[in-house]
Amino acid sequence: KDVLSHHVLIAATTGKGKSNLMKVILWDLLTQSEGANLILDPHDEYYGRNDLGLKDHPKWNKNGSYYTASKPPNGALSLKIHISLLKPKHFQGVLDFSHPQMELMYAYYSAYGKDWIENLLKKDTTNITFDFHEGTFGVVERRIAQLLDIRFNQSQDQLICKGIFDVQLGKTILVDIASKLEDAQSVIVDTSSIAGASEIFVSSILTNAVFDKYKYFQKEGILHTKPVVSIILEEAPRVIGKEVLERGQNVFSTIAKEGRKFQIGLCAITQLPSLIPKPILANMNTKIILGIEMALERNAIIESAAQDLTTQNRAIASLDKGEAIITSNFARFATPITIPFFPNVVKAEKSDQSKIKLAGI
Secondary structure (H helix, E strand, O other): OHHHHOOEEEEOOOOOOHHHHHHHHHHHHOOOOOEEEEEEEOOOOOOOOOOOOHHHOOOHHHHEEEEEOOOOOOOOEEOOEEHHHOOHHHHOOOOOOOHHHHHHHHHHHHHHHHHHHHHHHOOOOOOOOOOOOHHHHHHHHHHHHHHHOEEEEOOOOEEEEOOOEEOOOOOOHHHHHHHHHHOOOEEEEEOOOOOHHHHHHHHHHHHHHHHHHHHHHHHHOOHHHOOEEEEEEOOOHHHHOHHHHHOOOOHHHHHHHHHHHHOEEEEEEEOOHHHOOHHHHHHOOEEEEOOOOOHHHHHHHHHHOOOOOHHHHHHHHOOOOOEEEEEEOOOOOOEEEEOOOHHHHHHHHHHHHHHHHHHOO
């Protein structure tokens, strides 16, 4: 519980086994009642749609859920989000909107409430009480329509939805996912079929929903009764990188700084830790370091590690696939480990389950 809420960084060069390590960790966490996982999966590699994955865990049907926008298999759920659930804060920081553009969005939200996007795309200004630049409105309207893959059909006077954002489906998805996490489940959200900016946007929406709920739990004094939630973040610099955060803070950077107070942690996975600001790297109290060949990236990790790794510089560079060093505030010294190959973990589990059935237990 302490490790997950105080953030974990997994760093390695491509091909050194980051995904294999994360699958092994998540496989074990599926049996833990103290933790829940929101797995934001831009490559659709954790569920195991066409291969071994978390779906093969004996407790998956009870403790796991899989949302996808791409033809959900049996037992999976469709990834649809109703536009009434969207708020201006979901666009802030993660996407490159200027201050005047954000002001326009907040003005529409204040004037129209949950119907603000529909009225903005319909270019309804009835309830807008201040003047705004026509160019600002045009940019916001165009970018939101593109981001959500929605257009307004003037002849039919209705919004036409083509992607995961909808005007009919997905009204309860945020409540449903937050509730599953509250029940210590692991939720995989497959965003592999969603284009770049929209994929990051979806991740922001889901993370905001969980963060808001856990802030409410703290306010009500019941946070200690809830499981810690780990947000699994692939290609982490896309949302907590220096260039991104120069445009403004977002929910991921807020969790990196304050999440431990609310029992929410990030598990950030990257091959480029040097792109993450030093204060955020320092806040990630546990680092699992696989092979890192570039000196710049090794130095970023060494400078922010809980233990002194200066003598391990070359060792980190030469780590083979399946080998890692863990440095953590929760350990007295840096610890070398070997990581099992995920398919072998699954096969061993199935073998154990077969033996239990044969024994009649």
